[in-house]
Amino acid sequence: MGMWDNELTRLLNIEYPIIQAPMAGGVTSPDLIAAVSNSGGLGMMGAGYMAPGQIREQIRQIRQLTDKPFGINLFVPTNYTIDREKINLVKHSMKHIMEKLKYQSEDIEIPSFEENIDNFKEQINIIIDEKVPICTFTFGIPSADVINQLKNHSIIVIGTATTVEEAILNEKAEMDAVVLQGSEAGGHRGTFKKSIQESLIGLISLIPQASDHVHIPLIAAGGIMDGRGVMAAKCLGAKGFQFGTAFLTCVESGANQVYKDAILHSTEDQTVLTTAFSGKIARGIKNTFITEMEKVKEDIPVYPIQNELTKGIRKAAGTLKNQEYMSLWSGQSPRLAKSSTAKELIEQIISETEKISSSYSN
Amino acid sequence: MGMWDNELTRLLNIEYPIIQAPMAGGVTSPDLIAAVSNSGGLGMMGAGYMAPGQIREQIRQIRQLTDKPFGINLFVPTNYTIDREKINLVKHSMKHIMEKLKYQSEDIEIPSFEENIDNFKEQINIIIDEKVPICTFTFGIPSADVINQLKNHSIIVIGTATTVEEAILNEKAEMDAVVLQGSEAGGHRGTFKKSIQESLIGLISLIPQASDHVHIPLIAAGGIMDGRGVMAAKCLGAKGFQFGTAFLTCVESGANQVYKDAILHSTEDQTVLTTAFSGKIARGIKNTFITEMEKVKEDIPVYPIQNELTKGIRKAAGTLKNQEYMSLWSGQSPRLAKSSTAKELIEQIISETEKISSSYSN
Numbered sequence: 001m002g003m004w005d006n007e008l009t010r011l012l013n014i015e016y017p018i019i020q021a022p023m024a025g026g027v028t029s030p031d032l033i034a035a036v037s038n039s040g041g042l043g044m045m046g047a048g049y050m051a052p053g054q055i056r057e058q059i060r061q062i063r064q065l066t067d068k069p070f071g072i073n074l075f076v077p078t079n080y081t082i083d084r085e086k087i088n089l090v091k092h093s094m095k096h097i098m099e100k101l102k103y104q105s106e107d108i109e110i111p112s113f114e115e116n117i118d119n120f121k122e123q124i125n126i127i128i129d130e131k132v133p134i135c136t137f138t139f140g141i142p143s144a145d146v147i148n149q150l151k152n153h154s155i156i157v158i159g160t161a162t163t164v165e166e167a168i169l170n171e172k173a174e175m176d177a178v179v180l181q182g183s184e185a186g187g188h189r190g191t192f193k194k195s196i197q198e199s200l201i202g203l204i205s206l207i208p209q210a211s212d213h214v215h216i217p218l219i220a221a222g223g224i225m226d227g228r229g230v231m232a233a234k235c236l237g238a239k240g241f242q243f244g245t246a247f248l249t250c251v252e253s254g255a256n257q258v259y260k261d262a263i264l265h266s267t268e269d270q271t272v273l274t275t276a277f278s279g280k281i282a283r284g285i286k287n288t289f290i291t292e293m294e295k296v297k298e299d300i301p302v303y304p305i306q307n308e309l310t311k312g313i314r315k316a317a318g319t320l321k322n323q324e325y326m327s328l329w330s331g332q333s334p335r336l337a338k339s340s341t342a343k344e345l346i347e348q349i350i351s352e353t354e355k356i357s358s359s360y361s362n
Numbered sequence: 363m364g365m366w367d368n369e370l371t372r373l374l375n376i377e378y379p380i381i382q383a384p385m386a387g388g389v390t391s392p393d394l395i396a397a398v399s400n401s402g403g404l405g406m407m408g409a410g411y412m413a414p415g416q417i418r419e420q421i422r423q424i425r426q427l428t429d430k431p432f433g434i435n436l437f438v439p440t441n442y443t444i445d446r447e448k449i450n451l452v453k454h455s456m457k458h459i460m461e462k463l464k465y466q467s468e469d470i471e472i473p474s475f476e477e478n479i480d481n482f483k484e485q486i487n488i489i490i491d492e493k494v495p496i497c498t499f500t501f502g503i504p505s506a507d508v509i510n511q512l513k514n515h516s517i518i519v520i521g522t523a524t525t526v527e528e529a530i531l532n533e534k535a536e537m538d539a540v541v542l543q544g545s546e547a548g549g550h551r552g553t554f555k556k557s558i559q560e561s562l563i564g565l566i567s568l569i570p571q572a573s574d575h576v577h578i579p580l581i582a583a584g585g586i587m588d589g590r591g592v593m594a595a596k597c598l599g600a601k602g603f604q605f606g607t608a609f610l611t612c613v614e615s616g617a618n619q620v621y622k623d624a625i626l627h628s629t630e631d632q633t634v635l636t637t638a639f640s641g642k643i644a645r646g647i648k649n650t651f652i653t654e655m656e657k658v659k660e661d662i663p664v665y666p667i668q669n670e671l672t673k674g675i676r677k678a679a680g681t682l683k684n685q686e687y688m689s690l691w692s693g694q695s696p697r698l699a700k701s702s703t704a705k706e707l708i709e710q711i712i713s714e715t716e717k718i719s720s721s722y723s724n
Contacts, residue, residue, distance in 0.1 A: 003722075163631045164697070183545060184564035198631040202546035202564035204594055205585035205694035209630050212697065223567035228598050232566055235593035235718055268571050269525045269560040332567035335526070335574065356597055360365075361723035 003357055004350075008217040008239040011156060011176060012134060013069050015040030018230075018346055019219060021244030022046035022073030022136060023187060023329070029254035030058055032247060034065030035342035040350075043068075048075035048138065049307075052122040059130045071134030071158075074123050076142050076192075077116040078303070086301045090309060093296040097289065101325060103316035110308050128153045136160070139280075140192040141173045158219070160190035162199040167210045167218070169193065177217040179242055180206050184223030186245050186271065186331035188282040196273070196281050203233065211237030225336035227352025234353075243349075245331040250342045258321045259328055266334035277314065277327040279306030285334070288324035289313070365719055366712075370579040370601040373518060373538060374496060375431050377402030380592075380708055381581060383606030384408035384435030384498060385549060385691070391616035392420055394609060396427030397704035402712075405430075410437035410500065411669075414484040421492045433496030433520070436485050438504050438554075439478040440665070448663045452671060455658040459651065463687060465678035472670050490515045498522070501642075502554040503535045520581070522552035524561040529572045529580070531555065539579040541604055542568050546585030548607050548633065548693035550644040558635070558643050565595065573599030587698035589714025596715075605711075607693040612704045620683045621690055628696035639676065639689040641668030647696070650686035651675070 008017045018041035022028060025046070033043030043062070047055050055072065062070055091105070098105055111119070124146055127135050135150055136158040150157050151174070159170035160179045170178040181190045182203030191199040203222050210218055219240035220233035230241045247253060249260045262285055272286045276293035280303035284290070293300065300306050310327075317325035338345070370379045380403035384390060387408070395405030405424070409417050417434065424432055453467070460467055473481070486508055489497050497512055498520040512519050513536070521532035522541045532540040543552045544565030553561040565584050572580055581602035582595035592603045609615060611622045624647055634648045638655035642665035646652070655662065662668050672689075679687035700707070 164629065165631065182564055182566065183562070184567045194631050197634055200545070200562075201630050201694050202544055202585055203566045204544065204564065204591055205546045205630055208588065208590045209695060209697045211590075223564055226570065228570045228573075229566055231597035232594035235597060236590050267526065268563050268567055269527065269556050272559055332563050333571060335571045357722045360719045 003354065006217070006239050008177060008219070011217065012042055014042050016346065016350060017240040018042070018349060019240055019242040020044050020247045020342070021187075021221060021242045022071070023244055023248060024048045025327070026254045027248055029252060030061035030065060032250065032252040032254065032342060033062050033070050035252045036247065036346065037066045037068035037070045039343045039346040041346050042134070043070040044136065045070070045072045047072050047123065050123075052119065052126050055123060056126050056130060059126070059132060069133045071136055072127055072132050073136045073138060074120065076137050076140035077113065077120050078139055078192075079113055080302050080305065082110055082112065082305060083301060086299060087305065087309065089299045090296065090301060090306065093293070093299060094309070094313065097292065097313055097325060101313060101316040101320060101322065103312050105312060108308055108312075110305055116304070124149065127155065134158065136179065138188065138190045141169060141175075144173070147174060161210070162189060162191045163194050163201060164206070164210045164213050166191070166193050166199075167214045171214050171216050175216060177219055177240070178214065179219045179221050180210055180238070182206050182220070182222030184332040185221050186283050187329040188278070188280050189273075204236065207233060207236035207238050223331050223333045225333045227349050227354075227356055229333075230349060230353045231356045245334060245337055246345060247342060248330075249337045249339050250345055251339065252342050256318050256321070256326065258318070258323050259326060260339065262323050262328045263330050263334045263337050264339060266330060268332050268335060270334070271330050271332055275300050275306065277307065277310050279303035282327075282329060283331065285328035285330050287326070287328060365716065368579070368601050370539060370581070373579065374404055376404050378708065378712060379581075379602040380404070380711060381602055381604040382406050382609045382704070383549075383583060383604045384433070385606055385610060386410045387689070388616045389610055391614060392423035392427060394612065394614040394616065394704060395424050395432050397614045398609065398708065399428045399430035399432045401705045401708040403708050404496070405432040406498065407432070407434045409434050409485065412485075414481065414488050417485060418488050418492060421488070421494060431495045433498055434489055434494050435498045435500060436482065438499050438502035439475065439482050440501055440554075441475055442664050442667065444472055444474065444667060445663060448661060449667065449671065451661045452658065452663060452668065455655070455661060456671070456675065459654065459675055459687060463675060463678040463682060463684065465674050467674060470670055470674075472667055478666070486511065489517065496520065498541065500550065500552045503531060503537075506535070509536060523572070524551060524553045524568075525556050525563060526568070526572050526575050528553070528555050528561075529576045533576050533578050537578060539581060539602070540576065541581045541583050542572055542600070544568050544582070544584030546694040547583050548645050549691040550640070550642050551635075566598065569595060569598035569600050585693050585695045587695045589711050589716075589718055591695075592711060592715045593718045607696060607699055608707060609704060610692075611699045611701050612707055613701065614704050618680050618683070618688065620680070620685050621688060622701065624685050624690045625692050625696045625699050626701060628692060630694050630697060632696070633692050633694055637662050637668065639669065639672050641665035644689075644691060645693065647690040647692050649688070649690060
């Protein structure tokens with residue numbers, strides 16, 4: 001298809017510039033990743049939280065299912081110190097929730113920043129060792145050493161930006177492309193240079209302004225669910241289109257059915273920004289946990305501490321199918337979510353985009 | 363032009379579905395309104411704050427400059443009670459600012475809600491009396507009586523929505539079209555049914571979801587500054603394109619030059635949402651006044667009380683050309699602002715849109 005061939009599809013060696021967002025927490029199952037890549041898009045593993053061994057295992061599972069390119073997303077470690085007092089405060093605030101979910105709090109071991117860095121290095125080593133073709137980053141730009149190491153092994157590197165300045169920094173760091181995360185996007189904000197207030201930019205503003213200042217291919221992320229969103233982002237200057245929520249509700253996604261159903265029954269006005277689950281701000285469907293933690297929001301420790309502290313609660317809630325205490329990350333377009341296969345979704349996106357495009361050729 | 367002819371241009375009897383946003387506070391001068399309408403778009407008077415006599419005078423000035431259609435925007439009165447204690451608190455907090463600006467606080471008379479309603483009725487009467495072809499509303503939906511009264515005089519009525527539900531309510535109230543105000547938009551949020559947190563929806567999410575549920579023509583507003591934004595909004599399902607910030611920096615706009623320059627030198631990450639100036643949440647470029655009022659934000663009275671209380675400060679700051687204490691409303695795309703004439707801007711938007719559109723006809 002002539003309309004799909006561009007610098008990004010050539011860079012990534014894929015047929016369509018449709019990228020499945022690297023959602024962490026088990027959503028991006030090998031089945032989902034392979035289905036997306038087999039359908040001409042790019043499947044992505046959300047490996048931010050994953051142990052190096054687990055990443056290697058999943059890479060091998062994906063390779064059983066597809067010989068097409070796929071990518072892996074990692075979280076760039078951000079500095080933090082462990083404040084025991086704050087941890088005890090927030091643990092105390094969450095006690096009644098644990099009791100409600102009949103979850104016995106074990107002793108939670110919180111990794112130090114140094115352990116986090118070691119883990120990140122091991123993750124990078126596995127990506128190189130397994131010759132994964134594409135590696136993307138959230139929460140910052142890794143060191144020039146890491147970028148060079150990957151590039152020396154012919155691995156394509158892609159960063160994430162939420163402002164024009166962050167996009168420029170990614171280009172300066174020699175990223176091959178950059179994901180522009182609009183304020184519409186579900187899940188964690190990738191912001192690393194600016195405050196949250198400064199970096200909630202809608203895609204209709206963010207793409208053209210970034211496009212005027214950045215020369216590497218731009219991948220639009222946030223609120224895009226169908227051919228209308230693809231054509232809009234394309235007109236604004238994007239070369240690639242990242243879909244998170246749209247793939248999350250697909251049959252192959254590893255998300256809990258309760259979570260999928262929550263999205264399928266939500267409206268655009270039901271998502272909020274919260275630090276309740278992880279300590280880092282993220283967009284998800286409002287529920288009881290978010291509302292309750294809002295009252296003690298000053299006590300919530302930073303990422304990844306709060307993430308470790310709520311792990312048991314989220315897991316217990318998932319087992320009990322209680323959506324009120326699960327993290328229900330979603331972008332601002334849940335009304336457009338469907339429960340189809342990834343292949344059907346991609347085919348539909350492609351045909352709708354081509355239909356809109358050809359409506360301009362009269 | 364075939365690509366511009368649609369139900370909205372036919373409804374409004376205009377050549378291009380390019381609408382100049384009704385910015386209040388003197389921005390939408392008769393010169394600007396007439397220049398937009400004379401160039402094939404729709405000029406709009408931001409009359410929310412204007413006294414009925416002033417509206418009549420401006421209508422007559424506009425008619426001296428153009429015989430094309432133009433519109434007037436009014437604020438639907440929202441209930442409030444005057445809390446003297448709160449007023450004294452916030453006045454005290456602003457005292458040092460008044461001193462800094464050498465502004466002597468007069469006795470400020472705050473109109474009652476009942477007076478506000480009477481003023482609104484008079485505004486409506488003048489619109490009918492002067493046979494203004496189009497009347498649009500912000501901050502809510504007027505009573506069925508008001509809508510019928512206007513419709514009986516063949517005046518086209520258009521509402522404002524920030525969520526799908528608000529768009530549906532506008533359609534149910536028999537509005538002829540509805541403006542979808544995305545989270546990117548500068549100035550006051552038109553939200554009337556939902557909380558602010560629920561209603562900051564990016565246009566790339568808001569337009570297609572509204573388009574699936576509403577049948578009256580949708581006018582996209584927020585962050586649109588050029589042909590890229592028009593084509594994007596068009597692909598998403600909008601029939602009209604409202605430009606605020608883009609017209610604000612035009613030669614004919616009545617905005618203070620300091621204000622225009624502030625926008626022309628800003629970036630997308632410099633606008634914030636604040637209630638500091640009027641008591642109602644609005645997007646503008648962050649400055650000292652916003653930062654200082656943030657400390658006492660719990661004390662800020664609701665609209666229109668705070669608006670009356672800060673009037674003198676804003677006026678004094680404008681006279682002193684001190685942008686730190688003026689309301690610098692701006693959408694999220696200030697990098698795309700230019701200082702051209704309204705005619706040049708419209709011609710540029712039209713030719714860029716047609717160029718993008720025709721790039722799909724190969």
